[in-house]
Each structure stands twice: as structure tokens, then as C-alpha cells.
Amino acid sequence: MDPAETTTTPSLLLLLAPIAPTPPPPPTLALVGQQQEDKKHQATEEDAFPIKVTMLPNKGRSYVATRTIQPQELIFVAEAFGTTMCDPWLDCGICHYCWAEILNHKSQIRLPSALPASATGTRTGTGTERGSKGQKGGKGRKKETVMVFCDETCLEMYGPEAAEMICRVEEKIRRTWSDSGSRAWKLKMEHCKESKATVGPDTPSTSSATTTTAPHYSELIEQAMATADTKERILELSDTDLGLFLDTTWSAFDGLISEQESWITHPTTTTTATTKNDHQHNTQQHSRTQAQCGALFPKLAKLLLEGNNQATIAPKTSDDDCETIRLVSEILCRRQIDMRAATSGMMGDGAEVRAMFEDYCAMQSNELILFRQQLQEDIHNQEEQSDDDKQEQEQEQEQEEQGTQHQDHKHSLESKHDTNMRQWRTLISILPNHLLSCFYAYLRLRDAYFLLSCENVATSPSDTPSHQERQITLSIDNTFFRTILYREVANSFGIRDSSEELLGFAVFPRASFFNHSCRPNIQKKRRQSSRDVKARQMEYWSTGVIKEGEECCISYGDISTGVGERRARSALVILVIY
Numbered sequence: 312m313d314p315a316e317t318t319t320t321p322s323l324l325l326l327l328a329p330i331a332p333t334p335p336p337p338p339t340l341a342l343v344g345q346q347q348e349d350k351k352h353q354a355t356e357e358d359a360f361p362i363k364v365t366m367l368p369n370k371g372r373s374y375v376a377t378r379t380i381q382p383q384e385l386i387f388v389a390e391a392f393g394t395t396m397c398d399p400w401l402d403c404g405i406c407h408y409c410w411a412e413i414l415n416h417k418s419q420i421r422l423p424s425a426l427p428a429s430a431t432g433t434r435t436g437t438g439t440e441r442g443s444k445g446q447k448g449g450k451g452r453k454k455e456t457v458m459v460f461c462d463e464t465c466l467e468m469y470g471p472e473a474a475e476m477i478c479r480v481e482e483k484i485r486r487t488w489s490d491s492g493s494r495a496w497k498l499k500m501e502h503c504k505e506s507k508a509t510v511g512p513d514t515p516s517t518s519s520a521t522t523t524t525a526p527h528y529s530e531l532i533e534q535a536m537a538t539a540d541t542k543e544r545i546l547e548l549s550d551t552d553l554g555l556f557l558d559t560t561w562s563a564f565d566g567l568i569s570e571q572e573s574w575i576t577h578p579t580t581t582t583t584a585t586t587k588n589d590h591q592h593n594t595q596q597h598s599r600t601q602a603q604c605g606a607l608f609p610k611l612a613k614l615l616l617e618g619n620n621q622a623t624i625a626p627k628t629s630d631d632d633c634e635t636i637r638l639v640s641e642i643l644c645r646r647q648i649d650m651r652a653a654t655s656g657m658m659g660d661g662a663e664v665r666a667m668f669e670d671y672c673a674m675q676s677n678e679l680i681l682f683r684q685q686l687q688e689d690i691h692n693q694e695e696q697s698d699d700d701k702q703e704q705e706q707e708q709e710q711e712e713q714g715t716q717h718q719d720h721k722h723s724l725e726s727k728h729d730t731n732m733r734q735w736r737t738l739i740s741i742l743p744n745h746l747l748s749c750f751y752a753y754l755r756l757r758d759a760y761f762l763l764s765c766e767n768v769a770t771s772p773s774d775t776p777s778h779q780e781r782q783i784t785l786s787i788d789n790t791f792f793r794t795i796l797y798r799e800v801a802n803s804f805g806i807r808d809s810s811e812e813l814l815g816f817a818v819f820p821r822a823s824f825f826n827h828s829c830r831p832n833i834q835k836k837r838r839q840s841s842r843d844v845k846a847r848q849m850e851y852w853s854t855g856v857i858k859e860g861e862e863c864c865i866s867y868g869d870i871s872t873g874v875g876e877r878r879a880r881s882a883l884v885i886l887v888i889y
């Protein structure tokens with residue numbers, strides 16, 4: 312974003328309902344430091360933006376005062392970039408945009424996820440009494456996936472296309488994964504024993520036809536195992552090496568999923584199957600229906616993520632997963648909408664209050680720290696196992712090793728694919744359980760996006776041009792997913808209502824450079840007014856005099872508050888806003 316634009320464009324939000332005092336608009340995070348330097352030479356001291364980002368020893372980046380800040384000064388306003396509502400509140404009269412309670416308003420907008428493909432946007436329904444907060448969790452989940460908004464203003468601010476897409480993603484996930492047990496679909500993996508058999512309508516039936524340029528997942532698995540092959544060795548890796556190890560492992564997982572997707576995208580597939588016993592080549596024709604595609608991923612998850620003795624992976628999509636998935640989807644939607652607006656030069660007012668995806672990416676990632684913490688916990692839990700368990704495990708391990716040796720003997724008969732899967736299982740057995748849960752959430756997300764993209768391809772010709780213009784298509788790879796996930800866990804704020812009920816989480820990139828202090832000199836305050844778009848914004852006020860050069864800190868609240876509230880955030884600091 313052009314810094315000049317951030318200081319000259321008036322904020323729509325501020326114009327609509329200004330509050331006093333109005334602070335100077337904050338610049339884009341990435342430009343904060345530079346802009347403050349520039350401002351020093353232009354503005355009087357009182358006008359100068361009062362804080363800048365500085366590196367502090369052992370604390371990383373932090374906001375410090377660029378001048379004396381008086382008590383009760385409004386430092387800046389930030390708007391949530393990504394939000395996610397806790398599952399019980401999804402259809403309980405809380406506006407998804409401004410978080411206001413809208414029980415008594417009659418203009419709720421409901422967005423059934425099963426919109427016809429030709430729908431031009433949203434369906435406006437009449438507000439109903441159902442969905443009061445009192446119903447929270449009481450009557451179970453309704454079949455309809457909805458997002459409710461105070462009125463069209465809130466919906467428009469949120470983005471109707473984003474809301475629609477998020478509903479569709481969620482419904483896909485819940486439908487596809489809920490009855491996985493009843494489906495009887497055989498994975499291609501079970502048929503195709505050639506490690507690199509390529510799929511496609513015109514693919515010759517030989518494994519040498521592979522055209523992949525990226526390393527095959529088997530190479531990536533080998534690469535990861537060569538870096539570290541036990542939990543303890545992983546813990547010894549430097550930050551750089553651990554980063555590479557995680558990149559490689561996630562890319563291997565991506566490769567395994569992509570192989571399945573490429574198989575589905577070509578409805579008539581010719582594969583070469585080499586059986587263990589007679590090495591005969593069989594050509595099989597497969598036709599994939601939507602239902603079959605939908606059934607593939609739960610099977611894939613079972614195949615890929617089973618085998619870790621310690622794994623406690625939920626067989627169904629959990630509410631926690633859905634919260635994470637909604638947040639990731641919202642951020643991806645917002646990114647696409649912003650990119651479109653930037654391309655068309657229509658960023659609109661309020662751009663200086665709003666954060667952009669680049670601001671989100673500038674936040675601190677907690678991936679490495681979280682990984683190490685979880686691995687240490689896993690090791691600690693393992694050590695606490697009773698001697699009996701250990702003995703049992705040793706026996707199992709012995710048998711496994713014997714089996715492995717036996718398998719090695721039979722290596723010439725074993726397919727390359729079986730070997731790959733064995734290696735993959737060995738790799739995931741040394742990963743923390745929490746990472747496997749992340750793999751699950753990622754798989755669910757990719758699955759939903761993939762199925763939706765199949766639907767879009769099938770239905771888009773009948774769409775109106777205006778709908779196509781606004782339509783969002785989501786796709787994700789592991790890098791994007793991790794960028795979003797591990798920044799969110801380190802930086803999200805819990806959003807609470809007046810009775811301190813946790814409604815959901817939101818990320819305010821502008822506020823992400825505030826470090827924690829038990830004696831904070833900055834206080835955060837959510838704009839509360841009902842049906843006011845500003846309710847999605849956060850204000851940061853000084854609590855007393857802050858001298859030039861002094862660090863500006865907020866209180867992250869009771870650190871233990873967040874633990875257990877959300878699996879994805881376990882063991883992390885949760886910023887709590889009242």
C-alpha cells in the first residue's frame with residue numbers, strides 16, 4: 312500500500328460515525344517504522360504518530376513511543392482481518408461482521424450453504440426468534456449452515472461472496488466427513504502399485520510417463536528422515552534445519568494428497584497395476600462421481616494418518632477444526648477480494664484502518680516454537696508410561712522390526728508404493744500428535760476446496776457475469792495454510808461479550824507488535840455499539856504518561872485462559888479482550 316494513500320484517504324468508517332478523539336490513521340504495518348521516520352521531519356510533536364516498531368532484546372519486535380504520550384490518548388484503531396466464531400454461536404444471533412447481538416433485529420440474513428450455483432449472491436430472509444444465545448449448544452447443530460448479519464451493511468462489509476463461500480466450505484466438510492465410515496471406496500493407492508504411475512485421460516500405461524518436476528513425495532520423505540529420524544534428533548535441529556524438516560514433511564504430505572486429486576480430476580483414468588504375485592499388468596477404467604470423490608478423503612486421512620501409536624485424532628471434524636477452517640477460509644477470501652480491488656484500483660475508504668494480507672504475513676509465526684513444545688510434551692508423556700506399557704511397546708517394536716526384516720526380504724515383491732507408505736508412517740510416528748491434527752484440518756480444507764472447485768467447473772457456465780466477477784475460488788497449499796495457521800495462534804485475540812462469554816477469535820495485525828506486560832501502559836477496547844461496523848474494530852489507548860522511547864505494552868490477559876479453549880491454540884498465549 313502506498314504510504315501517501317494511507318494518510319490522505321479518509322476512512323469511511325471514521326466518516327460514518329466519528330468518535331472523539333479521532334486518532335491519526337495508522338499506516339500499514341509493514342510501513343510503520345519508515346512512516347514514523349518520515350513523519351518526524353514533517354509533523355509537529357503532537358501530530359506525530361506516537362509509536363513505532365523497534366526490535367528489543369529477547370522480545371522481538373515491539374512498539375515504543377516516538378514522543379511523550381499523554382494519558383488517555385487514542386494510539387490507533389485496528390480492524391480485524393480474520394475472524395472466527397466459536398461453534399455454538401454460529402447461528403445464535405451474533406452478527407458475523409460486527410459481533411453485535413442481533414436477537415431483536417428482524418433483518419437477519421441467512422446464507423444457506425446449499426445455494427443454487429446460479430444464485431447471484433445472498434438470500435435475504437426474515438429474522439427469526441431462533442438463534443437466541445440461550446439456545447447455545449442446546450439443540451445440536453442445525454442442518455443449514457448459516458452466517459447471520461445485522462443487516463445488509465454488515466453483510467456488505469463482511470463480503471457476501473466470502474460469507475457464501477465460507478458456508479459452502481463448512482457444509483462440504485461436515486457432509487463429506489460425517490459419514491465416512493459408511494462409504495466403501497477403494498483408494499487408487501490400493502490399486503496402483505507403481506510408485507509414480509501417472510494418471511490422466513491420455514496417459515500411456517507405463518510408469519515412465521511421469522512428468523512431475525517437483526520432487527516426488529517419496530524423495531521428500533527420505534529427505535526428511537535423513538535430516539532427523541527420531542523425536543530426540545528433531546529437537547536437536549537448529550531453527551533453519553527444523554524449518555527445512557517441516558517444509559519437507561509438509562511437502563511430502565502435499566504430494567500424497569495431490570496424487571489423489573490428480574487421479575480424481577481425470578474422470579476416465581488408465582492406470583497400470585502391478586500385482587505382487589504375478590506382475591501382470593492390468594488396465595482399469597475408473598469413473599469418478601462426486602459422491603465417490605467426496606468419499607476419498609476420509610479414506611485418505613485414514614491411510615495417511617493412522618499408524619502413529621500415540622495419535623488421538625478425532626475421527627470426525629471437530630468444532631475446533633471448523634473454527635480454524637473458517638478463519639483460514641475467511642483470510643483467503645479476504646485476500647482474494649483485496650487483490651481484486653487493488654487490481655481494479657477500487658480499494659475503497661477505510662483502507663488505512665483495514666489490514667491487508669501482507670500485514671497478516673508480517674506477524675510473528677509460532678510454528679517452530681509450538682512444534683518443539685509439542686514434541687517435548689509428547690516425549691514427556693511417553694516417558695511417563697508405565698513399565699508394563701514400555702515392555703509391551705518393546706515387544707511390539709521387536710515384532711515390527713522382525714516384520715520389517717521379513718518385509719525387506721520380500722522387497723523385490725513389495726511395491727514401491729508400499730515402501731513409500733511404510734516410510735511415511737515411520738516419519739509421522741516421530742511427529743507430535745498436534746501436527747497430525749493440523750494435517751487433518753489441512754486435508755479437510757483441501758478436500759472441501761477441491762470438491763467446490765469441481766462444482767464450480769461444472770456449474771459456472773450458467774452463472775451470470777456479475778456473479779462470476781464476485782465469485783471466489785479457494786485453493787490452498789501447505790505453505791499458505793501454515794502461514795495463516797501459525798500466525799493466528801500467536802496473535803489472535805479472544806472476543807468476549809459483556810458477560811465475558813467467549814464468542815470467537817479475531818486477528819488484528821496492527822496490534823500484533825504489542826508485547827505483553829503485567830503492568831500494561833496500553834489498554835485495548837473493542838468498539839461495542841450494536842449494528843455499528845466499528846464494533847469489529849479495536850482501539851488502543853494509553854493508560855498513563857508514556858515517555859519517548861518507552862515500550863508500549865498491552866496485557867495478554869490470563870495466559871491460562873486460552874489453554875484448552877481451542878485445541879489449535881493450546882499452550883499458546885491468547886490475547887483476551889473485554
Ligand SMILES: C[S@@+](CC[C@H](N)C(=O)[O-])C[C@H]1O[C@@H](n2cnc3c(N)ncnc32)[C@H](O)[C@@H]1O
Nearest residue numbers: 369370371372674675801802823824825826827
Ligand atoms: C503478539 S506477538 C508480539 C510481537 C512480537 N514480539 C514480534 O516480534 O512480532 C507475541 C509474541 O511476542 C513475544 N513476547 C510478547 N511479550 C513478551 C514479553 N513480555 N517478553 C518476551 N517476549 C514477549 C512472544 O514471543 C510472543 O509469542
